[in-house]
Structures are given as structure tokens and as C-alpha cells.
Amino acid sequence: MSMHKCGLFYTTYAAEDGLFRSRFQKLCLGLFLAAMLALPQLVDSYAVSILNLILIAVIGAVSLNLLTGMCGQMSLGHGAFVGVGAYGAAILSNAGAPFVAALLGGGAISAMVGMVFGIPSLRLKGIYLAISTLAAQLILEYVFLHASSLTGGANGLPVDPPQILGFAFDTDARIFYLILAVTALCVLAVTNVSRTRHGRAFVAIRDYHQSAENVGVNLFAYKLQAFGLSSFLAGVAGGLWSHYTMYITPEQFSMGLSISYLAMIIIGGMGSVIGSIFGAAFITLLPEMLNLLISSLGGIAPDLSAVIVPMKEGVFGLMLVLFLIFEPEGLARKWRLTKAYWKLYPFAY
Amino acid sequence: MEYYLQLIINGLVVGSIYSLVALGFVIIFKATKVVNFAQGELVMVGAYVCFALTVQFQLPFLASFLLTLAFSIVLATAVERLILRPLIGEPIISVVMVTIGLSSMLKSFVQMVWGTQIQVFPAILPQEPFMLLGLPIAPVYVAAFGLSALLFGVFSLFFKFSSLGIAMRATAFDQQAAQSMGIGIKSIFALSWCIAAVVSSIGGIILGNINGINAQLGHLGLKVFPAVILGGLDSLLGAALGGLIIGVLENICEGAAKDLLGLGGFKEVASFLILVVILMVKPYGLFGTKEIERV
Numbered sequence: 001m002s003m004h005k006c007g008l009f010y011t012t013y014a015a016e017d018g019l020f021r022s023r024f025q026k027l028c029l030g031l032f033l034a035a036m037l038a039l040p041q042l043v044d045s046y047a048v049s050i051l052n053l054i055l056i057a058v059i060g061a062v063s064l065n066l067l068t069g070m071c072g073q074m075s076l077g078h079g080a081f082v083g084v085g086a087y088g089a090a091i092l093s094n095a096g097a098p099f100v101a102a103l104l105g106g107g108a109i110s111a112m113v114g115m116v117f118g119i120p121s122l123r124l125k126g127i128y129l130a131i132s133t134l135a136a137q138l139i140l141e142y143v144f145l146h147a148s149s150l151t152g153g154a155n156g157l158p159v160d161p162p163q164i165l166g167f168a169f170d171t172d173a174r175i176f177y178l179i180l181a182v183t184a185l186c187v188l189a190v191t192n193v194s195r196t197r198h199g200r201a202f203v204a205i206r207d208y209h210q211s212a213e214n215v216g217v218n219l220f221a222y223k224l225q226a227f228g229l230s231s232f233l234a235g236v237a238g239g240l241w242s243h244y245t246m247y248i249t250p251e252q253f254s255m256g257l258s259i260s261y262l263a264m265i266i267i268g269g270m271g272s273v274i275g276s277i278f279g280a281a282f283i284t285l286l287p288e289m290l291n292l293l294i295s296s297l298g299g300i301a302p303d304l305s306a307v308i309v310p311m312k313e314g315v316f317g318l319m320l321v322l323f324l325i326f327e328p329e330g331l332a333r334k335w336r337l338t339k340a341y342w343k344l345y346p347f348a349y
Numbered sequence: 350m351e352y353y354l355q356l357i358i359n360g361l362v363v364g365s366i367y368s369l370v371a372l373g374f375v376i377i378f379k380a381t382k383v384v385n386f387a388q389g390e391l392v393m394v395g396a397y398v399c400f401a402l403t404v405q406f407q408l409p410f411l412a413s414f415l416l417t418l419a420f421s422i423v424l425a426t427a428v429e430r431l432i433l434r435p436l437i438g439e440p441i442i443s444v445v446m447v448t449i450g451l452s453s454m455l456k457s458f459v460q461m462v463w464g465t466q467i468q469v470f471p472a473i474l475p476q477e478p479f480m481l482l483g484l485p486i487a488p489v490y491v492a493a494f495g496l497s498a499l500l501f502g503v504f505s506l507f508f509k510f511s512s513l514g515i516a517m518r519a520t521a522f523d524q525q526a527a528q529s530m531g532i533g534i535k536s537i538f539a540l541s542w543c544i545a546a547v548v549s550s551i552g553g554i555i556l557g558n559i560n561g562i563n564a565q566l567g568h569l570g571l572k573v574f575p576a577v578i579l580g581g582l583d584s585l586l587g588a589a590l591g592g593l594i595i596g597v598l599e600n601i602c603e604g605a606a607k608d609l610l611g612l613g614g615f616k617e618v619a620s621f622l623i624l625v626v627i628l629m630v631k632p633y634g635l636f637g638t639k640e641i642e643r644v
Contacts, residue, residue, distance in 0.1 A: 068442065074441070074442045120628055120629060123629070124628060124632055126441045127384045127441055127582075128578075128628060128632055130384075130441075130445060131574050131624070131628070132624070132625060132628050134571070134621075135574075135621040135622075135624045135625050135628075136625075138617065139618055139622065141618075142614075142615075142618035145614075146612065146613075146614070255571075259449055259453075262442075262446060262449075263446070263450075266442075266443070270442075307461045309460075310456070310457040310458075310460035311457060312457075313456060313457040313460075314453065314454050314457025314458065314461070315457075316450075316453055317449075317450040317451065317452070317453025317454035317456075318450070319450075320446060320447070320449070320450030321432055321447055321450040321451065324439075324443050324446060324447045324450070325435045325436065325447075328439065328443060
């Protein structure tokens with residue numbers, strides 16, 4: 001089996017631009033998906049629930065990466081856009097809409113809100129845009145909390161588990177397959193967007209907006225598209241979230257959520273789809289790992305459980321700082337290096 | 350009418366705290382172009398250290414005040430050296446995220462050491478209010494206002510006349526040119542972080558005297574953004590005025606929303622609505638430097 005070639009031997013642009021560059025890649029992805037499908041049968045329901053959270057975080061991180069990593073527009077309001085989708089989908093589904101319609105509807109509402117808050121990006125760049133998205137986050141949080149007739153305010157909003165054609169996804173393992181399918185679709189969508197004209201325009205805007213405009217990229221239109229598409233996917237993530245947890249409150253979609261999505265794409269690797277997946281898994285697993293560590297240390301240092309909540313935040317901040325200083329390109333680069341190492345193993349080059 | 354007058358005066362007091370924190374923010378931004386999301390946490394750490402020294406170690410207030418300032422200088426130097434310096438020349442998002450990471454670390458440090466309950470500061474100023482325009486005002490408010498005005502005056506003169514201040518402005522304007530004139534950029538960066546941390550600690554100590562301190566004090570750092578955007582990101586005068594204006598406006602909006610619409614908690618969001626309007630209409634604020642792009 002030809003696993004890897006020693007250079008680039010493409011004879012068409014289409015082949016170079018293809019989704020899979022070798023059969024080995026297809027095989028790996030197939031094996032990975034098969035393993036994912038088998039997982040719920042092998043592990044307990046707590047592990048499946050963490051997997052579900054990771055998958056939802058993957059959609060959020062991938063969509064933020066489209067906006068921030070690919071198009072270069074920094075957003076501190078992504079958590080609120082996820083929240084808009086979560087509330088939108090929950091309200092639609094409580095009003096009797098079928099699950100798929102509610103999910104897409106939540107995404108559409110989120111896309112509209114995202115595009116409204118993306119309008120300032122025409123005039124603002126860099127830090128000014130970041131601050132305006134921060135304002136979006138805080139304004140939307142206020143709306144979640146105070147539009148109580150729609151969102152239930154601080155009391156929260158209960159949601160029924162999703163149902164498609166009469167089949168209820170009411171256990172962790174059942175809903176896992178649903179979330180996995182939606183996540184796979186979203187990841188595929190973002191990967192494909194990056195290979196199109198639109199994706200190239202996004203990258204051009206990120207690299208240098210004036211050059212992009214000079215070669216005919218309509219900055220405003222493409223920035224708005226990036227905001228719209230990214231918020232749509234964020235809304236889908238939110239819709240899955242609300243249907244999965246079956247209860248949403250405003251504080252779930254706070255500033256902290258926006259920051260953890262940004263941390264995911266930075267730790268994973270900016271502008272890389274596979275990096276977002278690594279980052280989402282890393283950030284979601286980090287508190288679990290800490291729990292595990294502290295409970296295993298339980299005999300030696302018993303008073304740690306009192307400070308575990310602030311400690312999680314501290315470790316999160318520390319990880320963020322360490323990655324930015326020592327590995328600014330994130331886990332995606334580590335993954336590339338590992339692949340390159342094994343590709344040539346046992347020779348160094 | 351008296352209701353609104355009281356709101357304006359309260360707004361001026363809160364606004365003068367915003368001005369102090371904004372001053373620190375602007376000093377860092379002016380010299381290093383770093384947007385510091387951990388400004389509120391610097392305030393919080395200063396307040397908690399002073400609290401620990403006066404209450405837990407029973408030091409006289411003046412001693413603990415000076416020790417707190419010394420601690421701020423050490424902390425700021427360490428932060429600048431260990432965290433910010435490796436990121437010189439990295440994209441804005443990396444620098445912003447590193448300060449966000451820093452703010453998480455500081456917040457977690459404070460919560461691990463002192464817990465999350467409100468801690469009451471010992472009163473260092475007389476408690477009984479005096480009357481101004483027929484309204485009762487606590488002396489600590491006047492002290493806050495006066496101290497902000499004093500610090501603002503000192504730093505304006507510092508940036509205008511002292512050679513260090515001019516060196517800091519030169520660094521902000523063009524790092525390479527400043528370096529070729531013999532200015533040590535690294536020490537300027539460290540210095541600006543130290544000044545910002547000291548100013549923030551003073552703000553934290555005043556705030557602790559007004560409300561007591563808790564782990565939510567760091568949210569103040571977010572309130573700085575409307576103030577500095579209104580004033581212009583790199584203007585000291587802008588920071589001072591912006592803080593006051595935002596303080597007054599958000600109090601009036603809160604009062605009006607409660608009075609006319611019956612909406613509670615509008616304060617949290619009012620300043621950010623103002624922020625969005627400013628960004629749309631006048632993104633470089635009242636006194637900020639306009640970046641002009643010509644294609």
C-alpha cells in the first residue's frame with residue numbers, strides 16, 4: 001500500500017486541493033469514525049456525556065476558527081452567539097417545531113444576530129473590533145437575563161430531548177450519535193469552505209486586508225459572510241447544547257464561554273480545523289483531568305477539594321499563557337511534527 | 350431632581366475609580382501597545398494584599414499601603430518579564446489572550462487564598478457624611494475623587510516634562526526610532542507595567558474602603574473599556590474624562606431605566622451600549638490618535 005509519497009506529485013489542481021490526499025488518510029478517518037461509533041457501547045454514560053460536551057465544543061471552536069483563525073476577525077462574543085442559538089432553538093422547539101427545524105432556526109437567528117454585530121467590522125479592526133464584540137457579549141447576556149417572557153430569565157428555560165420521526169434521543173448514548181452526525185457535518189462544511197473561493201477570500205482578508213481589497217475581495221461582504229456563517233454554526237452548537245442539557249440558564253453563555261472557545265482555537269492552533277478539534281477536546285478534558293488528579297491525591301492532600309473551582313480557572317489561565325509563549329501554533333503544529341516524524345521513521349529526513 | 354443629582358454625584362465617584370483604572374490601562378497601551386484585559390485583576394490583587402496586611406497581619410495602614418505598592422511593583426515586573434516580553438511582536442489576538450490568561454490566574458490566586466466572600470476593609474477615613482448642595486456625601490468618596498485628580502495631574506506632568514515620560518511617549522510612537530535614540534525599550538515596558546499596577550492598587554484600596562472587597566472586583570476591568578474607548582485608547586486626559594463621563598452616564602441610565610421603564614440592572618449594559626455607539630460614530634474617541642490609512 002502506498003502510504004505517502006516523498007514529494008508532491010499532483011498532476012491536476014483538483015488533486016492537490018482534494019479533501020483527502022492519500023488513501024491512507026481516508027483509511028485513518030474511516031477507522032476513527034468507526035471507533036467513535038463503537039465508543040458508547042464500550043464506556044460508561046459519564047464518559048459518553050463528556051464526549052457529547054467535547055463534540056458540541058468542537059462545533060463552537062471550529063466555527064470560531066472560521067471567523068478568527070481564517071478570516072482574522074477576533075470575536076469575544078462567540079459564547080453569546082452560541083447562547084442565541086441555544087435559546088432560539090429551545091424557544092422554537094417548545095413552540096412545537098420539529099427538532100431539525102428548531103436546530104436550523106436557532107442557527108439562522110444566531111446568524112442574523114452575528115451579522116448585526118459584525119457590521120462594525122467594516123470600520124473597526126483588531127482591538128477595536130474585539131472590544132465591540134465584547135460589548136455584543138455583554139448586551140446579549142443582558143437580553144438573556146432580562147427578556148424573561150422569552151428566555152425565562154434567571155430561572156432558566158427547560159427543553160425536551162430531541163425527537164426525529166418519533167424516535168426520542170433521550171439517553172446520553174442515543175444523543176451521542178445525533179451530536180456526532182451534526183458535528184461531522186459542521187466540520188466537513190468548514191473544511192470545504194476553506195477550499196472554496198470564499199475561504200480563500202477570508203484568508204486573504206486575514207493576511208492583509210488592503211491587498212485583499214486590491215485584488216477585488218469585497219471586504220464588507222466577505223467579513224459579514226464570515227460572521228454570518230460562523231454564528232450560524234455557533235447557533236447549531238447552541239441548539240444541540242440546549243436539547244442535550246435540557247435546561248439552559250443565562251450564566252452558561254457568559255464571557256467565560258467566549259474565552260474558553262478562544263482558548264480552544266489558540267491551544268489547538270489558529271486557522272486549523274483539526275487544531276480546533278484538539279483544542280476543544282483539550283479544554284473540555286482539562287477540568288476532568290484535574291478532578292481525577294485531585295481525587296487520586298486525596299490521601300495526601302485532603303484540603304484541596306475546597307479550592308478546586310478556583311484552581312481549575314488558574315490552571316486554565318496557566319495553560320493558555322504557556323501555550324502562547326512556548327507553542328503559539330498550538331497542538332496542530334505538534335500533530336504535524338508527529339506525523340512528519342513517523343512518515344520518515346526510522347530516518348530523520 | 351434630587352434623585353438625579355444624587356445619581357450624578359454617585360456617578361462621579363464611581364467614575365473617578367474608573368478613571369484611575371483607565372489611567373493604568375492607557376499607560377500600558379501608550380508605551381507598549383498591549384491591551385490589558387487583566388487591569389481589573391491588578392486592582393483586585395492590590396486591594397486584597399492591602400487587606401491582608403492591615404487586617405490579617407495587623408500592620409498600621411500607612412505601612413501596609415506602602416508595602417502593597419511595593420508588592421505591585423514586584424508583581425508587575427514579574428508579569429512583564431515572564432509573560433509579556435516573550436510575546437513582543439506577536440499578533441494582537443495572542444497578546445489579548447495572554448492577558449486574559451493572566452487575569453484567570455490572578456483571579457484564581459485570590460480566590461484560593463482569600464475565598465469568595467466579601468471582606469470588610471477597616472475604615473481609615475471618618476465615617477459620618479458631610480453635606481454638599483444639600484446631599485450627604487461620605488468623605489471616602491471625596492478622597493477617591495481627589496486622589497484620582499491628583500494622580501492624573503502627576504502623570505500628565507510626568508509624561509509632558511520628565512525625560513522618562515518623554516522616553517515612554519517616544520517608545521509608544523515608534524519603537525525602532527526610540528531604540529536608536531538610546532532609549533531602553535525593555536525598561537520602559539517594565540516601567541509602564543509598574544506604574545499601571547501601582548495606580549490600579551491605589552484604585553483597589555480606595556474601592557475596598559467604599560464597598561468592601563470580593564472576588565468580583567475584577568469585573569471592573571471590563572468597565573474600563575467604555576471609558577478608554579470614549580476617551581481615546583492612548584490619551585491620559587481621555588482616560589480621566591472618559592471614566593468620569595461613563596460613570597455618570599451609566600448611573601443616569603440605570604436610574605432612568607428603573608424610573609421610567611422599571612428595568613433593573615441596566616447599569617451593567619448601559620456603558621456597553623454607549624461603547625457601541627462611540628465605536629460606530631467616533632472610533633478613536635475624544636482625544637485618541639487617529640490611524641489614517643491611505644491605499
